[in-house]
Amino acid sequence: MSRAMTNTTDQALVDTPDYPMPRAAGCPFDPPPALRALQAQAPITRVRLWDGSTPWLVTRYADQRALLADPRISSDTTAPGYPHISAGVRERRTQARTFISMDDPEHARLRRMVTATFAIKRVEALRPAIQRIVDDLIDQMLAGPTPVDLVQAFALPVPSLVICHLLGVPYADHDFFQRNSKLLINRDTPPEVSRQAQATLTDYLDRLITDKLAHPADDLLSRLAHEQVRTGELTQRELAVVASLLLVAGHETTANMIALGTLALLQHPDQLAALRATTDPALIRSTVEELLRYLTIVHSGRRRVALADIEIDDQLIHAGDGVILATEVGNRDEQAFADPDALDLHRDARAHVAFGFGVHQCLGQPLARVELQVVYGTLYRRIPTLRLVGDVADIPFKHDGAVYGVYELPVTWSTTHLSETA
Amino acid sequence: MRVIADQDKCVGSGQCVLAAAQVFDQREEDGIVTLLIDNPPPELHEAVRQAAAICPALAITVLEEP
Numbered sequence: 395m396s397r398a399m400t401n402t403t404d405q406a407l408v409d410t411p412d413y414p415m416p417r418a419a420g421c422p423f424d425p426p427p428a429l430r431a432l433q434a435q436a437p438i439t440r441v442r443l444w445d446g447s448t449p450w451l452v453t454r455y456a457d458q459r460a461l462l463a464d465p466r467i468s469s470d471t472t473a474p475g476y477p478h479i480s481a482g483v484r485e486r487r488t489q490a491r492t493f494i495s496m497d498d499p500e501h502a503r504l505r506r507m508v509t510a511t512f513a514i515k516r517v518e519a520l521r522p523a524i525q526r527i528v529d530d531l532i533d534q535m536l537a538g539p540t541p542v543d544l545v546q547a548f549a550l551p552v553p554s555l556v557i558c559h560l561l562g563v564p565y566a567d568h569d570f571f572q573r574n575s576k577l578l579i580n581r582d583t584p585p586e587v588s589r590q591a592q593a594t595l596t597d598y599l600d601r602l603i604t605d606k607l608a609h610p611a612d613d614l615l616s617r618l619a620h621e622q623v624r625t626g627e628l629t630q631r632e633l634a635v636v637a638s639l640l641l642v643a644g645h646e647t648t649a650n651m652i653a654l655g656t657l658a659l660l661q662h663p664d665q666l667a668a669l670r671a672t673t674d675p676a677l678i679r680s681t682v683e684e685l686l687r688y689l690t691i692v693h694s695g696r697r698r699v700a701l702a703d704i705e706i707d708d709q710l711i712h713a714g715d716g717v718i719l720a721t722e723v724g725n726r727d728e729q730a731f732a733d734p735d736a737l738d739l740h741r742d743a744r745a746h747v748a749f750g751f752g753v754h755q756c757l758g759q760p761l762a763r764v765e766l767q768v769v770y771g772t773l774y775r776r777i778p779t780l781r782l783v784g785d786v787a788d789i790p791f792k793h794d795g796a797v798y799g800v801y802e803l804p805v806t807w808s809t810t811h812l813s814e815t816a
Numbered sequence: 817m818r819v820i821a822d823q824d825k826c827v828g829s830g831q832c833v834l835a836a837a838q839v840f841d842q843r844e845e846d847g848i849v850t851l852l853i854d855n856p857p858p859e860l861h862e863a864v865r866q867a868a869a870i871c872p873a874l875a876i877t878v879l880e881e882p
Contacts, residue, residue: 462872463872463873463874502827505827505828506828506846506847506848509827509828509846509847509848510828510842510843510844510845510846510847511847512828512830512847513828513830513833513842513844513847514830514833514834514837514842515833515842516847517830744831744835744866744870745869745870749829749872750872751872752872752873753825753827753872753873754827755827755829755872755873756829757828757829759829759830760829760830760834763834
C-alpha cells in the first residue's frame, strides 16, 4: 500500500463521525447538531458504531423513505453487516428473533398473525376502555399528594394497562415486566443481562400461554394460543417471544411519548393553551402526528443491511453494508416539512417517519395513536394548571435509551380550576 | 380516478383507512386492505392521494385518468 493511500485511509478514519451523536445542551427536543450538519453536507456517509463497524448513515427524509421501502434492504439481524445498536440489543435481536428482525416472506407470514388485532376498527373499539383507564389514573393523581412523578403515576401505567388488557397479561405483574423491558430497551445493558431479561420475560409469557390454553379468555394471547400454537403454526416458545415483543414495544414507546410530549407542550404554552381549549378531534389528531414527528423518540435510527449494490444520491451502497436511517433527523428535514424545528400542532405531519416506513412500519401504530389522542385530549383539559416542578435543565433525559424520553417528570397543579368530568 | 390496492404488499398498518375511510377498509381476519370503491368521487381524490403517499408498503396505486 502506498504512503498516499495509507494517509487517505487514516484521514477517512479520523473523519468518520461516531453514531449516535450527543444532543446540544439546552435543546432536549432537537436532534444532535452533528446530525443536522450531515443532513446538509453529507446526507449519505459512513459513521462509526460502538463496535468499530462503519455502516452508512442516511439523514434525508426522501432517501430514508426510498431505502426503507426498497426490497434490497434487509432487516435480518443475523446478517454479518447488520449495524446493531449495542452488544445488549444485538443479543436480544439475534437470540429472540421475531418478525421485526426478518425479511419477507417469513416476516409477512408472522406479522399477519397479529395484524387483525391492530386494525383501525378493532383499535377504535378500545377507545372507551382507554378513556376509562386515563380518567381513572387522573382521578388517582388528583386524589393524591403533589408534586407527583408523571412517568410513574400516569405515563407508564396508561400503555401498560392497555397492553395488559389487550394481551391478557395480569397488570399486577407490571413491576416485573417493566423492569425487564427497561433492561431490554437500554443501549448500555450488557449482553448477559439482556439475555437473562429476555429469557425471564419469555419464560413468564410461556407459563401464561400454558394457562391460556387451559383456560382461554377474550384476549390476544388466548386467541393466538388457539389459532397458532394448537394448529402447529407457531411453537409455544415462538409465541412467547412474539408476546414479549408486543409487551415491551406496547408500553415503553407510548409511555415516553406521553411524558416527553407533555414536557414539550409545557415548554410551548401557546400551543398547549390551544390544545386545552379544543374539543375538535381533528386538532387532537394532528397534535399526535406533530408530536410524533417533532419528538421522534426512536433516536437510534432504523437499522438495516443491504442485500445488493444500491446506488442512491451519488453514493454506492454495497451488498452486505450496514445502513442506518436516522429518522430522528429525517423528520426535521426542511425538504419534507416547512419550518421543521417549529412545533406546530396545526400542521399536517401525517407523512412523518416516526413509526418507520416500508413493510416493517410499526405494527401497533393505530393503538399508539388512539392512546395518545385520548391522553393529549384529556390530561391538560382535566388538569389545566398542570406545570413542571423545577427547571427543565434538571430533568433526566434518556440519552442512553434506544428510545428517547424522560426518566421522571415532577409535576404539580393548582387544586382550584379542576375540570370535574372527562 | 381509479384506485388499486395490492393485498400481497399490504402490511396492515391502517394508514389508508385513517386517510380515507370511505374508500379503504381492512379484512376482519388479518387487517389487510380491501377497497370499498375503486373509482372514488372527486371530493375524495385528495384523501386517496394522501393514503397512497403514506402507505408504508407502497401497496396503493392511483390512476388519475379513468
